[in-house]
Each structure stands twice: as C-alpha cells, then as structure tokens.
Amino acid sequence: MEEQTYIMKKIPTFELKAIFECGQCFRWNEEEDKSYTGVFKNNVLNVKIDGENIVFKGICENDIKETVNKYFDLERDYEKIKETLRKVDEPLKNSIEYGSGIRLLNQDLWETIISFIISANNNIPRIKGIIERISKEYGTEIKWNGKKYYSFPTKEQLAKAKVEDLRRLGLGFRDERVYQTTKLILNKEVDLDKLSKEKDSKVIKEILLTLPGVGPKVADCIMLFSTLKCLDVFPVDVWVRRVMNELYFNLPEESKLKREQIESLAKEKYGNLAGLAQQYLFYWKREA
DNA sequence: GCGCAGGGGGTCG
DNA sequence: CGACCCCCTGCG
Numbered sequence: 597m598e599e600q601t602y603i604m605k606k607i608p609t610f611e612l613k614a615i616f617e618c619g620q621c622f623r624w625n626e627e628e629d630k631s632y633t634g635v636f637k638n639n640v641l642n643v644k645i646d647g648e649n650i651v652f653k654g655i656c657e658n659d660i661k662e663t664v665n666k667y668f669d670l671e672r673d674y675e676k677i678k679e680t681l682r683k684v685d686e687p688l689k690n691s692i693e694y695g696s697g698i699r700l701l702n703q704d705l706w707e708t709i710i711s712f713i714i715s716a717n718n719n720i721p722r723i724k725g726i727i728e729r730i731s732k733e734y735g736t737e738i739k740w741n742g743k744k745y746y747s748f749p750t751k752e753q754l755a756k757a758k759v760e761d762l763r764r765l766g767l768g769f770r771d772e773r774v775y776q777t778t779k780l781i782l783n784k785e786v787d788l789d790k791l792s793k794e795k796d797s798k799v800i801k802e803i804l805l806t807l808p809g810v811g812p813k814v815a816d817c818i819m820l821f822s823t824l825k826c827l828d829v830f831p832v833d834v835w836v837r838r839v840m841n842e843l844y845f846n847l848p849e850e851s852k853l854k855r856e857q858i859e860s861l862a863k864e865k866y867g868n869l870a871g872l873a874q875q876y877l878f879y880w881k882r883e884a
Numbered sequence: 885g886c887g888c889a890g891g892g893g894g895t896c897g
Numbered sequence: 898c899g900a901c902c903c904c905c906t907g908c909g
Contacts, residue, residue: 619893716894722904723893768902773895811895833893878893890906897900 599740600660602652609674610650611697612643618698618879620821622711622724623731623748635731637704639663640738640745655740669699669825677872684865687843688873691880698875700821705788706781707748708822713773713809715817722766729765730754751782773809780807797826812855820871830862830870839881 616624616632624634631644633654641654641664652664665671678696682689710730715723727748734749734757755778762771780786786807794800797819804815816831818824830836832855840858853861866873 712893713895717892717901718894718903719892719905721906725904763902766903768904769895769900770902809895813894817893831893835893882893886909888907888909890908892903892905895901897898 597655597657599654600656602660602664603649606645606648606650609678609697610668610699612645614695614697614879615668615699615701617883618695618875619882620701620875621703622720622727635738635745635747636667636707638736638738638747640740655738667702669702674699677869681866681869681873681876684873688866688876691876694884695876695879698879700825700872700875702823702825703821704748705792705818705822705824706751708818709777709781709804709807709810710754710774712814712817712821713777713807714767714770716770716809716811716814726766733757733765751778754778755782770809776808777810792823797828800824800826801829820874827871828863828868830859830866830874832858835878835881836874839877
C-alpha cells in the first residue's frame with residue numbers, strides 16, 4: 597500500500613507524550629526524533645510535531661485524514677471539557693494543567709478488550725511485549741519504510757491460538773482468560789457489533805463483565821479507551837486510589853477508601869466526565 | 885556483574 | 898481474602 601501524509605495545525609489539546617503515555621494504549625513507541633510510531637487496525641502511522649504542524653505519515657487502508665480524525669478523537673471539544681472540569685476543584689484544575697494535551701483514542705473494541713485482559717496484575721513493559729508477540733505470531737504483516745509491523749490479530753486469527761500457545765507467548769495465568777473470551781466473542785455469545793450500538797453504559801458494563809478476565813476495572817478501561825467512549829466511567833486502579841485518597845482525604849499511601857467508594861465519589865464530583873478526570877489525575881500522579 | 889526478592893494498570897474462586 | 902504467571906526492576 598502507498599504511504600499517505602496528513603498535516604494539521606498544532607492545537608494545545610494534542611501532545612504526543614500525554615496521549616501515548618497516559619496509559620490508554622500499548623502499541624505506540626517513541627522514536628529517536630521524539631515522534632511516535634504505532635499500529636492500529638491495519639494502519640501503521642508515525643506522528644510528529646514539526647514546528648507549528650502535526651504531521652501524520654504512514655500506511656493507511658482508508659483515507660488518512662478520516663482515519664486520524666476518528667482515531668485521535670478530533671471531533672470532540674477537549675477545550676470545553678477541560679473548562680468544565682477545571683471548575684470542579686483546585687486539585688483537578690492542577691492536574692489538567694499538567695496533562696492539558698491528553699486525548700482519548702478511539703481504539704478498536706476487540707483489541708482493547710484483549711489488551712486490558714492482559715493488563716491485569718501486570719506491568720507496562722511486559723504488557724507491551726506480550727501484545728507485540730501476539731501480533732507478530734497471529735496478526736498480519738505490514739511493511740513500511742523497510743520495516744515490518746504486525747496488526748493486532750482479528751478474533752478469527754487469535755482463535756487459532758491454543759491455551760498452551762498463549763502460555764508460550766508469556767501471558768501467564770491470563771492465557772485461559774484470553775482463550776475463553778476469544779471463543780465467546782467469535783461465537784457471538786457476546787456480540788461486539790450489538791454492544792457497540794448500546795447506549796446505556798450500565799448495560800454495556802454488565803455485558804463486558806461476563807467475559808473471563810474482565811472485572812470492574814478492566815471493563816471501565818475498555819469502555820473509556822475504545823470506540824465505546826463512555827466518558828462517565830471511572831477506572832479505579834492503585835494509582836487512582838492513591839491520588840484520590842491523598843487529594844481528598846489526606847490519607848497515607850495505604851488506601852483506606854474502597855474501590856466502590858472512590859467510584860461513587862468520582863461520579864458525584866466529576867459527573868459524566870469522570871473518565872477524563874481520571875486520565876488527568878492518573879497521568880499527573882504517575883508522571884509528576 | 886549476577887542472583888534474588890519484590891511487585892505490578894486485577895480477577896477469580 | 899489469597900493465589901495466580903512471569904518479566905522487570907532494584908538492591909545486595
């Protein structure tokens with residue numbers, strides 16, 4: 597396929613590090629020139645800040661401008677969202693200042709489900725390694741710039757993997773979970789097309805929770821980071837628990853508030869933008 | 885340098 | 898509430 601390029605003017609709500617290292621994605625890597633290269637669906641893209649421009653370049657199966665607009669959530673008004681959230685309170689305002697270039701990606705639902713099942717009780721370098729190995733083994737090769745990249749396997753492709761194959765690729769105890777979830781989705785016992793049309797995030801979450809390896813935290817991540825884009829969920833992990841306890845209760849590292857309590861506090865404070873608030877807080881706590 | 889504990893974006897039984 | 902796989906990190 598031919599290489600395509602798309603150039604747009606720089607905007608304050610688009611910052612490479614903030615987007616790719618706020619914890620929503622695992623397949624974007626920094627290059628020596630500070631640009632990032634990543635694979636999503638059957639696309640390989642490099643994104644570079646060049647003076648006053650943002651330059652997208654790479655292999656795209658469809659029109660690159662449309663692809664970029666959708667994937668980088670460019671139709672959503674992040675300035676407006678930040679304006680609303682800044683008014684909530686001072687701590688959140690500060691974290692927004694820090695992560696003002698964050699955007700939430702519209703990632704493929706299937707890929708996001710499997711990726712976040714793999715993320716459970718795991719660390720980021722290892723998660724990335726596992727996903728790369730799965731893609732190389734079962735995905736489709738894409739060549740660009742003399743390099744080989746691999747798309748994340750489709751459900752049909754990944755269904756070829758046996759439990760022991762997954763174990764060999766380093767998934768550990770998550771092998772069985774990925775295997776079973778793949779089968780359920782392939783048989784349409786959980787129909788992702790139907791799920792994508794569902795509006796009520798409570799219903800969506802209930803359905804996601806029926807998948808092996810998907811608990812409350814993973815479900816929230818899937819809903820927030822995929823094309824489902826439920827901005828009202830509030831994934832609570834160790835970092836978010838820490839930051840919430842510190843900010844609002846001034847409690848020591850060891851969290852006193854339970855997951856459910858934090859979740860309801862967040863929804864009370866941040867309302868239907870809780871998911872964005874989570875990202876600003878998470879990124880601030882981890883990076884600062 | 886190498887070897888060894890400690891812990892990690894939770895989920896499940 | 899404890900176990901779970903395995904790699905990465907940090908310390909001795």
